[in-house]
Amino acid sequence: MSSKLTVGIDLGGTQVRAALVDNGRILARESKPTNANDGPEGVLKQFWMLMDEVCSGHRKAAIAGIGICAPGPLDSTTGEIIEIPTLPRWEGFRLRDAVRDKFDLPVVVENDGIAAAYGEWRFGSGRGHDHMVYATVSTGLGGGVVVDGRLMHGRRGMGGHVGHFRMAEDGPRCSCGAIGCFEAFASGTALGNRAQAKAQEHPLGYLGRVTGDVAARHVVEGARSGDEVCRALIDEEAEYLGIGFTGLIHLFSPDLVVMGGGVSQGFELMSERIRAVIDRNAMGPFKSVPVVPAGLGDSSGLLGIAALAQCRDD
Ligand SMILES: [Zn+2]
Incomplete structure (x- = not known):
């Protein structure tokens, strides 16, 4: 052997x-x-x-x-x-x-x-499924797709850039240079930028008291401690993720969506709202597709x- x-x-x-x-x-x-x-x-x-x-x-x-x-x-x-x-x-x-x-x-x-995506499919949350979308929500928003029991590569192996479909006509500028990509709304960087603005508006709140740059992880920590501003930011983040995941569910018809990356540390704070957005926006047969956290961490x-x-x- x-x-x-x-x-x-x-x-x-x-x-x-x-x-x-x-x-x-x-x-x-x-x-x-x-x-x-x-x-x-x-x-x-x-x-x-x-x-x-x-x-x-x-x-x-x-x-x-x-x-x-x-x-x-x-x-x-x-x-x-x-x-x-x-x-x-x-x-x-x-x-x-x-x-x-x-x-x-x-x-x-x-x-x-x-x-x-391949790691999660073989050894993590996607095990045993033939159809899976993986999205990693961290500094950027990337991912990969398993369709029909195979890892999708696409031309030049560049398939599955799930962060760069455009969600809105206007919006924040993306790392790719375009405006309004899923990543520009929902990445950890985007969440951190919104949190930074809120920290300045509420200098005595949880985010206002953070020393140094305010990042997505502070929002997760603040929401866990019950801070209302952080909770609202988490709800907004879950809304964007739900909209993006609904698009991916319609495109690839996965058995499940697996969410990884740093922002998924706060998955339990967001999962209900993500679910509600998919329920609201997806076509009937797609509403039941689960979104689950990655099983292998980093x-x-x-x-x-x-x-x-x-x-x-x-
Ligand atoms: Zn982009």
Whole structure:
């Protein structure tokens, strides 16, 4: 039997994380703050260090492949980064080739939303379903889609950018440059911006007393403590999520929608309102589609990309 060990690397705007994985089980994991300033060369050095650390004690021959997921858009058919808005100088970088040249192992490069969707489908909340939409609501709003028992890739592997359909004619500007995208309304960044404005309006309220920048997590904490302004912000966030999820439910007819990302830490505060919005807006047969929190926490992407490294070979 050939080895099942793979390495998963999750490159994010703030953290690079790596894990050595044995068929859905994390054997070792490490992370570092992303060296964003030095472009791909700086981050590749972090990859090599993290791989040394998570693979220590294992022979190279025991490693079957390496999977790397990153924010996109990226072309997973060529392993080339098209652009990473949060990281400078990655445009056109051939990430798959660079890692393969170093280790001479099969390397898979995938969008982080698609990788996390795969993780949740194989090992988390989507297990056993043939149709699933995954949405990660954090700094941005990304995701991935499983249809007919297969991970959807689309042209150049860029399918499932669920955050960038337009919800309104007017609205906040999105990280992609457009106006009124789902992400621009419902990401953790958008929630944090609304919370920042409320903090200034109510300097003596929960948000007004936060030291430093007000972020989505403060809204969740404040709502839990009973602060009315935070509760109203959470209701508004749930409204936007409900509208976006209703659109995704009509598009893909999933068995369920799985919500991950930092904002899903407050899932229990939002689930009732999300449900009510879907009930109000969805066509009859779609109303019953459940929305559930991710089952793997912040490991969805790592487990997903490590599993994808196992089943592809290029
Ligand atoms: Zn957008």
